[in-house]
Amino acid sequence: MSDPKILLSVQGVNKRFGGLQALSDVGLHINAGEIYGLIGPNGAGKTTFFNVITGLYTPDSGKFVFGGAAYQPTAVHEVAKAGIARTFQNIRLFGEMTALENVMVGRHVRTHAGIFGAIFRPQSVRQEEAEVVEVAQGLLDYVGIGRYANFTARNLSYGHQRRLEIARALATEPKLLALDEPAAGMNATEKVELRALLDKIRQDGKTILLIEHDVKLVMGLCNRLTVLDYGKVIAQGLPQDVQKNPAVIEAYLGTPAH
DSSP, rough: OTTTTEEEEEEEEEEETTTEEEEEEEEEEETTTTEEEEEEEETTTTHHHHHTTTTTSOOEEEEETTEEOOOOOOOOHHHHHHEEEEESSSSOOOOTSSHHHHHHHHHHGGGGOOOHHHHOOHHHHHHHHHHHHHHHHHHHHHHOOOOTTTBBBBOOOOHHEEEEEEHHHHHHHHHHEESSTTTTTTHHHHHHHHHHHHHHHTTTTEEEEEEOOHHHHHHHHHHHEEEEEEEEEEEEEHHHHTOHHHHHHHHSSSSSSO
């Protein structure tokens, strides 16, 4: 019987690219309502593991349970329907579309109008579209950029583009929000604001999986962590315990702890 507290359980993930073993027996479990950190040095396998979980890469092996049911992360759209939404390290917005339109795109994974509805636009479809606009505006307000709803995405500041990506991901109504280095490229003020936003999302009941290079941000925000190095798990647990782990210190500093 599965533990109802565990939202995502991943076990025994292996992934090889040609002669490179990128992931070796990697696993973790994420409890509902927490921020879970995935960290490690450059080349540790974080993004590969992240891409496996979110359907961009197909694992060579592994067991995946999400919300108490087995799932296979074989396609991005199926993962989104299951309730996992992600952002990317390199921002992937529709630059010529407005902020509002970008969030509306994310929302359409939860709409019901098909080809018939798009062509003939009955009252039910028009009502659903109005609801999509309302939800999208509400999410922009939620992440703090509501006033920029009609700005094209490429004209937003870098920090606001990051917030827009989070709003678009939230539009899919995810059970798990997977963020790939959301603080990358941010200045100190933007990082403080991002931390406050992520904390608010957690307090509102969302579960977050966070890849991040900013160790200070991770240690101050995450409930628990997994540390990867050379495609293997070298530590898991509470932030205060992980940062004292000799294997983690060696992985980051290159010398054994004394």
